[in-house]
Each structure stands twice: as structure tokens, then as C-alpha cells.
Amino acid sequence: MALPGRTKYDCIVIGAGIQGSFTAYHLAKHRKKTLLLEQFPLPHSRGSSHGQTRIIRRAYAEHFYTDMMEECYQLWAELEKESGTQLYRKTGLLVLAKSGNEEYETVCKNMTEKQIPWENLSPAEMKVKYPGLFLSPGEVACCDINGGVLYADKALRAVQMLFKQMGGVIRDGEKVMHIKPGPVVTVTTNSSIYEADGIVITAGPWAQKVLRPLGLQLPLKTLRINVCYWREKIPGKSGILQSLPCFLGFNLNGEEHEVYGLPSQEYPGLIKICFHGGNEADPEERDLKVQNPEIPDIAKLSSFISRYIPGLHPRPAVVEQCMYTNTPDENFILDHHPLHKNIVIGAGFSGHGFKLSPVVGKILSELCIGEKESYDLKPFRISRFKTPLKAAL
Ligand SMILES: Cc1cc2nc3c(=O)[nH]c(=O)nc-3n(C[C@H](O)[C@H](O)[C@H](O)COP(=O)(O)OP(=O)(O)OC[C@H]3O[C@@H](n4cnc5c(N)ncnc54)[C@H](O)[C@@H]3O)c2cc1C
Ligand SMILES: O=C(O)[C@@H]1CCCCN1
Numbered sequence: 001m002a003l004p005g006r007t008k009y010d011c012i013v014i015g016a017g018i019q020g021s022f023t024a025y026h027l028a029k030h031r032k033k034t035l036l037l038e039q040f041p042l043p044h045s046r047g048s049s050h051g052q053t054r055i056i057r058r059a060y061a062e063h064f065y066t067d068m069m070e071e072c073y074q075l076w077a078e079l080e081k082e083s084g085t086q087l088y089r090k091t092g093l094l095v096l097a098k099s100g101n102e103e104y105e106t107v108c109k110n111m112t113e114k115q116i117p118w119e120n121l122s123p124a125e126m127k128v129k130y131p132g133l134f135l136s137p138g139e140v141a142c143c144d145i146n147g148g149v150l151y152a153d154k155a156l157r158a159v160q161m162l163f164k165q166m167g168g169v170i171r172d173g174e175k176v177m178h179i180k181p182g183p184v185v186t187v188t189t190n191s192s193i194y195e196a197d198g199i200v201i202t203a204g205p206w207a208q209k210v211l212r213p214l215g216l217q218l219p220l221k222t223l224r225i226n227v228c229y230w231r232e233k234i235p236g237k238s239g240i241l242q243s244l245p246c247f248l249g250f251n252l253n254g255e256e257h258e259v260y261g262l263p264s265q266e267y268p269g270l271i272k273i274c275f276h277g278g279n280e281a282d283p284e285e286r287d288l289k290v291q292n293p294e295i296p297d298i299a300k301l302s303s304f305i306s307r308y309i310p311g312l313h314p315r316p317a318v319v320e321q322c323m324y325t326n327t328p329d330e331n332f333i334l335d336h337h338p339l340h341k342n343i344v345i346g347a348g349f350s351g352h353g354f355k356l357s358p359v360v361g362k363i364l365s366e367l368c369i370g371e372k373e374s375y376d377l378k379p380f381r382i383s384r385f386k387t388p389l390k391a392a393l
Pocket of ligand 2: 055056057248258259260276351352353
């Protein structure tokens with residue numbers, strides 16, 4: 001029974017990015033009375049799930065992500081069917097690397113072992129298929145054939161719409177200010193008080209701010225990512241706009257970090273090519289100009305483009321922002337709060353969580369309602385980090 005004036009739910013999900021929205025969707029599918037809370041009016045572009053496109057791929061060095069992707073492809077297709085919206089476009093995903101790059105070799109080995117459709121591409125094949133993209137001798141390429149693009153904004157809208165159709169409640173523009181643990185958890189927002197048997201915290205780059213008062217200090221870093229779009233020097237000349245699929249470059253141009261790109265979608269005539277890294281920033285201060293950025297990401301991208309895709313102008317035509325929330329090993333956190341089992345945490349998606357969100361949401365919903373987890377969660381446990389509990393507790 002809820003106290004007078006308070007609404008009681010089976011589950012409350014905090015944060016309506018793609019992870020929280022998919023969690024709420026799975027909970028509603030399980031006929032749980034679910035509330036999804038979001039601090040900003042929806043839709044918004046302050047977190048990590050906004051924008052039109054994300055890469056989907058099975059090409060991972062970690063076999064557990066490749067395994068999860070099998071079900072993700074099925075669930076994305078189901079979502080397309082349920083919402084009547086196209087959310088996936090198959091382009092293939094090119095993986096480019098210096099010959100002998102360890103991660104590249106592991107990705108190829110993993111795809112072979114898991115019988116994922118993929119192919120090696122010779123320099124001659126690359127030239128024919130992808131004019132305008134110039135690899136150097138000693139660099140190699142392969143293609144994850146079913147890799148491609150997810151339409152991110154449309155996907156987020158579709159999940160939230162279906163959640164509501166199943167009876168779920170979304171309250172946006174309501175910021176969670178306080179969480180009181182207990183057998184029934186009390187969640188106080190800036191305008192209401194709710195109760196639930198279990199809650200899931202999927203607060204993206206705000207995870208640390210929500211978890212700290214619950215005595216949990218996770219090793220999360222929030223990074224501001226510059227999302228860059230590039231224009232052809234001479235429109236139509238390089239052939240790159242017509243031919244370029246999604247790509248991921250490991251260790252190219254002497255860079256440890258990856259560079260990645262997606263076909264033209266957001267802005268006619270512009271291609272999205274970004275650096276998989278950025279400078280640390282609080283999500284509240286994302287838009288403040290950094291004086292001396294530690295990582296000169298845009299300069300690195302300009303140098304990459306001059307060398308590998310010289311048909312593009314080496315200065316970005318559009319720069320937007322998005323946030324990463326990174327763990328030290330770049331694997332996600334999917335676990336219970338160590339002291340409060342009915343508080344579940346999904347965090348640290350480290351710049352690669354969108355494609356995996358259908359299964360992440362399923363796992364978080366299982367943790368919340370105490371069902372057996374569909375996957376081995378060892379890589380995602382909080383216990384892999386040292387001293388996550390604050391001494392104050
Ligand atoms: C530039 C960029 C490129 C990427 N590329 C890819 C890619 O190609 N493929 C891929 O798979 N993934 C990619 N990702 C990663 C993917 O987008 C993220 O992993 C994913 O969006 C994370 O979702 P989230 O729900 O955890 O976070 P968010 O989308 O940030 O959602 C968290 C939500 O919680 C809300 N919130 C926080 N605190 C509170 C509170 N106190 N009360 C109420 N609400 C609160 C926030 O407002 C926010 O809406 C990329 C990310 C970026 C930034
Ligand atoms: O999740 C992905 O597939 C990409 C890889 C490159 C960085 C951004 N995310």
C-alpha cells in the first residue's frame with residue numbers, strides 16, 4: 001500500500017535515455033507497473049542517446065558482446081515491426097587497422113569462431129569498392145557484413161511509444177532529487193514522491209551524481225565528445241559520399257584511439273567522422289569552452305582526414321556534442337547496488353552501448369524483478385572495481 005498522496009509502482013526507472021527506455025519497455029512487457037522518470041522535457045540532447053545515427057556491429061574483440069548482439073539484432077527487428085518504423089540500415093562495417101594490430105586480429109578471430117558473416121578486403125578490392133578512402137601499404141581491412149546504422153532518435157521514440165502503449169508511465173521534466181532505500185524504495189523528484197518495490201538507475205553521465213548519495217563511488221569518467229561532420233572539397237568529386245559505409249579504424253595514423261565514421265545521413269552532403277575519445281567534462285558544463293584540452297581530438301581528426309580521405313575538407317563543417325560515461329575497462333556496469341538489492345544500476349556504457357540496449361534493458365529488467373539473468377554478468381559486475389562503497393556508509 002502506498003502512503004496517502006504517493007503513487008506506488010512495481011518498478012521505477014530513473015533516466016529515459018536508450019538504456020532506461022529499453023529497461024522500462026521490458027518491464028512493461030512483463031506486465032510490471034512501471035514509471036520512467038526523466039529530468040529534462042523529452043526529447044532532449046543533453047545526454048548520450050540523441051542524434052540520428054549509431055553504429056551496429058557484431059565485430060567485437062570481446063566474445064560476450066558478439067553473443068549479446070545475436071539477440072540484439074532480433075530485438076531491433078522486433079522493435080521495427082512493433083513500431084512500423086525502419087530503425088536499421090545495413091551498410092556493412094569496415095574495420096581498418098595497421099597489419100598485426102592485436103584488437104583487429106582478435107575481432108577477425110572472434111567473427112570466424114562465432115560464424116559471423118565477414119570478409120577480408122584486399123587493397124585492390126578496397127580501391128574499387130571505396131574510392132576516396134586511401135589505405136597505406138601495411139594497413140588492412142575487413143567487413144562485418146551485417147554491420148550498419150541504427151536510427152537512434154527514431155529508436156528512442158519508438159521504445160518510449162511502445163512502453164506507453166503497454167501502459168507504462170513517463171514523467172519527463174522531473175528530476176530525481178532523493179532516493180530512500182528500503183524494502184519499498186521512495187523516490188522524490190522536484191515535484192512528486194513515488195514508491196516502488198524496485199528501481200533501476202540509468203542516469204547516463206549523471207550516474208555518479210545519483211549514486212553518490214547512495215554511498216556508491218564508481219570509477220566513472222564523463223567525457224565530452226565532439227561529433228564532427230565533414231564536407232567534400234568538391235561536391236560529388238571524391239565518390240566518398242556515395243560509397244562510404246560505417247567504418248572503424250584501429251591504430252591508424254599512429255593513433256591509439258579509434259576513429260570511426262558513418263555514411264551521410266544527418267546533413268545532406270556531410271559525413272560524420274569522429275574520434276572515440278574526448279576530454280573530461282561534467283555533463284552540466286558540457287558547453288563551456290575548454291581552454292587547453294588534453295586531447296586535441298579535432299586536430300587528430302583533421303590529420304586523419306588529410307591522410308585517408310583527402311577528398312574531404314580537413315576542417316569540420318558542423319561540430320555537435322554528446323557525452324560518454326566510461327569505465328576503466330570500457331565494459332558496462334549491470335548490477336545490483338552492493339547493499340540494496342532492489343536498486344539496480346546500468347551505467348558506464350563507454351561510447352558503445354546503443355546497439356546493445358535491447359539486451360541491456362532486458363538484463364536490467366531481470367535484475368529488477370529477480371528473474372534469472374539471461375547472460376553471464378561477470379564482465380559487468382561492480383565487484384571488478386576496488387572499494388566502490390564510500391567509507392561514509
Ligand atoms: C558521439 C557518440 C557516438 C556514439 N556512437 C555509438 C555507436 O556508434 N554505437 C553504439 O552502440 N553506441 C554509440 N554510442 C554510445 C551510446 O549512444 C550510449 O552508450 C547510450 O546512448 C547511453 O545511454 P544511456 O541511457 O546510458 O544514457 P543517456 O542517454 O545519457 O540517458 C540518461 C538519462 O538519464 C537522465 N537523468 C540523469 N539524472 C537524472 C535524474 N536525477 N532524474 C531524472 N533523470 C535523470 C538524463 O537526463 C538522461 O536522459 C555513442 C555515444 C556518443 C556520445
Ligand atoms: O559502438 C560503436 O560501434 C562505435 C565504435 C566507435 C566509437 C563509437 N561507438
